[in-house]
Amino acid sequence: EAGVAQSPRYKIIEKRQSVAFWCNPISGHATLYWYQQILGQGPKLLIQFQNNGVVDDSQLPKDRFSAERLKGVDSTLKIQPAKLEDSAVYLCASSPRTSDSTQYFGPGTRLLVL
């Protein structure tokens, strides 16, 4: 079974530029999560989808971050404009359903904002 796929793996941009990350969850997994992991900290949830609907985006900085999962499969997370403090690893995870709390993570996208 293929795992969670993410791209790109690494990205370097300058502040105020925009960037987008892509995630393809495990086939058949209805729930998709985007986490932000700042160096030295545990991951923190940015947004959670159940199929193509948003379940929780309370920690998403909506003035600069947006995410979509239009067909209930893959998802895109965008930052526009980026700030220095957005430098982090962005992790995508999926689970079969929200009630199944075991989440399976992709390799992450490491973002450096200069």
Add this chain to the structure above:
Amino acid sequence: AQSVAQPEDQVNVAEGNPLTVKCTYSVSGNPYLFWYVQYPNRGLQFLLKYITGDNLVKGSYGFEAEFNKSQTSFHLKKPSALVSDSALYFCAFPLGGATNKLIFGTGTLLAVQP
């Protein structure tokens, strides 16, 4: 607020010796608890979880964890450490409700010396 704590930023152990990575929890009700491992430049990998039942949970790569309700702990253990076990370990719990997002500890870096 509910949380998990990992009191040690780093644990050093010699190869072949037993290892313990500590986690204590402050979670209401009957907690679900997880351990994830993160190797350098990789995403998080699921190791094991406690849902209910037997307090000793066995997981991947020879790891196990013991749920102790009286001490509110969920320590990760392995009888004989390998150099390849060197990684960052996270304790986590699902918040529950509609979101079920994982709340992570701050992580413990395990260094196994040859």
